[in-house]
Amino acid sequence: MTTTANTTSMSQLQTTTITREWVEHVAVGGAVLGGGGGGSLEEGIEFGTLAIEYGTPTIVPLSALDASDTVLTVSGVGAPAATESAVNPVDYVRAVDLVVERLADRGTGVDALMTNEMGGFAAVNGLLQSAVTGLPIVDAACNGRAHPTGPMGSMGLSAEETAVQAGVGGDRGAGRHHEVTVEASLQSAASLVRQTADAAGGLVAVARNPVTAEYAGTHAAVEVYDQAEAVGRAVRQSEDGVVLDRVAEALDGDVVVSGTVESYALETTGGFDVGTAVVDGHDLTFWNEYMTLDRDGERLATFPDLITTLDAANGEPISTADLDEGRSVAVVVAPAASLSLGAGMTDPALFEPIEDAVGVPILDYAFPEDY
Known part of the structure; x- marks a missing residue:
């Protein structure tokens, strides 16, 4: 793991306490907000549990960041029903690594992570990456529900704007493992990552579209976890x-x-x-x-x-x-x-x-x- 990042004093950030119960409620609520998509609930709970067993993922409000800090979106791209998909937890971290490495070549870094959407998996996507890299997750998402296409989760970025995206996934044993870093127009980059998912068996872990915290604060869906947790509690704690x-x-x-x-x-x-x-x-x-x-x-x-x-x-x-x-x-x-x-x-x-x-x-x- 080669991730390098800008450093932010965690003592200055108001963080969310992430427990097994929190993971389960947010994943269940996220699955409801997924509207039929957003990834597997079972895999989401497993992924979130792995994160808190591995380390200490943190969630902070966007307001805790400086306006110029860089926020990187994490996502999964592919078809939920694909039967040959194979994405391991390490692939989600590797996707972040690839974008961080590309930005480091320009002398810039990443300060925080943000999930792309709500969903059974998507709502907790970022927890493991945070636990491994030490980067906080912001209490925001590109969208507070799930959506089908990458551009819908681009927070209003122009289709012609140059984007950096990375996708990782696929069964190594079957010769279908792919790692790709794309720098192209947003529309082209999203299309290439989707093609990579198809070639990898139906799904890839993705890191994409770094933006400033100021831009995210204006264009993202903010404070999304409270609703997901409340909906999850309604499911799990109601008769x-x-x-x-x-x-x-x-x-x-x-x-x-x-x-x-x-x-x-x-x-x-x-x-x-x-x-x-x-x-x-x-x-x-x-x-x-x-x-x-x-x-x-x-x-x-x-x-x-x-x-x-x-x-x-x-x-x-x-x-x-x-x-x-x-x-x-x-x-x-x-x-x-x-x-x-x-x-x-x-x-x-x-x-x-x-x-x-x-x-x-x-x-x-x-x-x-x-x-």
């Missing part, structure tokens, strides 16, 4: 009979339907999971995350509104990759206004690929004032 209502209440949302998955179709293509599901007459589309919810031709919710599926009995979140026909689920919806969203959710151009992927109108509903 079965009221858990769905408690989760909806924590999100300022509603339980739209509770019923049986009547049909379900998923295809993994181009590094994404794309498909449809029907729950008790309610039609869902997804592109990694749920994109739309309709009933009898009426649109009920559209990304970036949160559409998420939970086990109807115990409220445990169910990702789009883990849905099955015949399963009893509840669909909970929360309006975008109830979520902490980054600048990537305000650009209509970033939503155009969704329509191509799922084949239903998105822009008319997500940006009614513009279309």
Whole structure:
């Protein structure tokens, strides 16, 4: 491990105490906020637990950093249902190393880490990297929910702006392990990392898009962990009979339907999971995350509104990759206004690929004032 970083006096930072209970609640809440995506909940709990067993990861508010400090985003890129993916914990640290090394060549460093989004894995992504490198994680994310594409998690950076990104992953034994560092336009870099994920079996660990703390404070979703923890507690500490209502209440949302998955179709293509599901007459589309919810031709919710599926009995979140026909689920919806969203959710151009992927109108509903 070769990470070098700028030093910040930890005694000057207000830190979050990270315990096993905190990891479990944030991972569960993150999985709900993942809206069907955001990575595996089981792997997230394992990853977060490994981090606190290894060392002392720290989370600090963005305000604890100097405006000019550099914040590096960590992420996973790929299709959740990919069956040949292989990313080890060390790969997440290695991705950070690669970007740090590239920046060191310019005489600059990294001062803090930030997760890309919320999700079962994404909400705790960064903990191990923090424990290993000593870099704090900031209480922010590129987005306070999960989203399918890299540009959506770019905090409003221009598609033509030069970005530095690194991706690491794949099964070494199968000859599919890849390490790539890309410096290109944001759009090109994101595309190349997505192609690397596809070549590596479906998933890579990523570090990308270093920005100043000042930029993150203006363009990222700030103070995201409290909501994730509150939602996770609602799932884990509520009795079965009221858990769905408690989760909806924590999100300022509603339980739209509770019923049986009547049909379900998923295809993994181009590094994404794309498909449809029907729950008790309610039609869902997804592109990694749920994109739309309709009933009898009426649109009920559209990304970036949160559409998420939970086990109807115990409220445990169910990702789009883990849905099955015949399963009893509840669909909970929360309006975008109830979520902490980054600048990537305000650009209509970033939503155009969704329509191509799922084949239903998105822009008319997500940006009614513009279309």
